[in-house]
Amino acid sequence: MNFKLLNEMIDYIEENIEYDIDYQKLSKIVGINDFILERIFVFISNITIKEYIRKRRLSKAYEEIVTTNNLIIDIALKYHYNSSTAFIRAFKKEYNITPKKCRKNKEKISLFPKLTFDNINQYERINYEITNLDEITLYCYNVHSKNQIDYKYKIRNLYKYIKDQKIYNLMNEVGMYAISSKDGDMKNYFLGSPKKFPNTIKKKIPKGKYIKFNIGNRQQENISKMKKILYKNWLPSTNFIIEKKFDIEYYEDDTCYRYIPIK
Numbered sequence: 001m002n003f004k005l006l007n008e009m010i011d012y013i014e015e016n017i018e019y020d021i022d023y024q025k026l027s028k029i030v031g032i033n034d035f036i037l038e039r040i041f042v043f044i045s046n047i048t049i050k051e052y053i054r055k056r057r058l059s060k061a062y063e064e065i066v067t068t069n070n071l072i073i074d075i076a077l078k079y080h081y082n083s084s085t086a087f088i089r090a091f092k093k094e095y096n097i098t099p100k101k102c103r104k105n106k107e108k109i110s111l112f113p114k115l116t117f118d119n120i121n122q123y124e125r126i127n128y129e130i131t132n133l134d135e136i137t138l139y140c141y142n143v144h145s146k147n148q149i150d151y152k153y154k155i156r157n158l159y160k161y162i163k164d165q166k167i168y169n170l171m172n173e174v175g176m177y178a179i180s181s182k183d184g185d186m187k188n189y190f191l192g193s194p195k196k197f198p199n200t201i202k203k204k205i206p207k208g209k210y211i212k213f214n215i216g217n218r219q220q221e222n223i224s225k226m227k228k229i230l231y232k233n234w235l236p237s238t239n240f241i242i243e244k245k246f247d248i249e250y251y252e253d254d255t256c257y258r259y260i261p262i263k
Contacts, residue, residue, distance in 0.1 A: 003117040005030045006044075010115055014236075017056055018078055023049070045115060052115065056237075058094050059112040061087070063238060065103050067130070072099045113233035126234050128213050133259070135207040138177055139200035140192030146185045155189050167197050172251065179203065181246035205248060208261055211240065215249075215256040223249065223256055230258070 009029045013021060026049065027034045041049050057079040064075050076087030091099050095110055111126045141162065143154035162168045171193040179190040190203050215226050227247075235242070243261040250257045 002030070006041075006117045010117070013053060013056070014114055017053070017060060021053060044117065054090075055094070055112040056114070058091060059110075059237070061091065061099075062095065062102065063109055063111065065099050066105075066109050067239075072103075075099075111234065111237060113229075114237040116232060116236075126213075126229070128211050128234075130262075131210055131212045131259075133205065133207060133210055136177075136194065136205040138179075138190070138192040138194060138203045138205065139196040140177075140179070140190035140203040141200055142188065142190050142203075144186055144188045146187065148187070151187045151189070158189070158191055162191070165198075170195070170197070176251040177205070178249040178251075179205070179246060180249075206244075206261070208243065209263075210248075210259040210261050213258045213260075215258060218251055218254055218256045223258075226258065230260070 009026050012025065012029055023034060027037050030037055032040075038049060041047075041052075045052070047055075061075050061079045064070060064078075065072065072087070073084045076084050079087075081087035081090065088098055091097075091102075095102065097105075108127070108129050111128070113126055141158055143151070143158050145151040145154055159168070162171065171191075174193045174195045176191070176193050179188075179192075181188045181190075192200060192203060213226065213230065215223055241263045243263050246261070248259040250259065
């Protein structure tokens with residue numbers, strides 16, 4: 001199957017999510033009849049096209065309820081529900097909460113992300129929060145490189161160093177942060193905490209609005225996997241604009257939280 005054409009079809013759905021979607025147009029984009037397209041779509045994604053569109057519309061509605069003051073009936077009509085009753089029923093069935101209660105719980109959002117067909121197993125719901133951080137002063141160890149392999153090698157050595165120096169557990173006790181950023185071709189990695197340790201440099205996390213994701217654990221494999229999902233699936237699915245080219249990982253107990261700055 002040509003994944004490029006399937007992704008073009010998904011782009012068409014996304015561009016027209018507020019409008020009537022021409023199902024025959026979907027078949028024309030992919031170049032096969034609608035019956036075969038539906039079977040292929042279900043086989044690959046385990047969801048029908050109609051259900052996918054429904055979930056994306058409810059997801060966009062969820063985001064709009066939390067981030068705007070638009071009337072719920074206007075949001076319902078925008079995403080193709082002809083009455084507030086029908087919208088509330090569908091919303092509650094999907095999220096187990098009413099739109100009104102969802103709006104009161106201002107900061108939390110549950111998003112069903114845009115599907116990409118080279119990452120087809122990652123269309124599950126993504127939960128996140130909008131939070132405000134005050135400026136945080138950290139004392140960090142820093143490694144940097146233009147080469148990705150060298151960059152990862154230096155990060156591994158950095159963790160080995162702080163463990164050998166008996167600093168790792170002390171950092172964990174006061175809160176450990178990792179900041180990834182880019183300056184042109186240069187990749188930077190800062191690992192630190194609010195407590196000053198030998199040979200560290202001062203680094204500030206700027207005050208601002210952030211999206212907060214709970215990774216669930218501290219396994220590097222899962223952290224890297226979630227990072228790919230966030231930038232490949234979450235970001236194209238939302239209306240948020242990333243403020244600066246950096247993100248933050250905060251480690252607490254056995255959990256990792258990722259913070260992404262937004263406008």
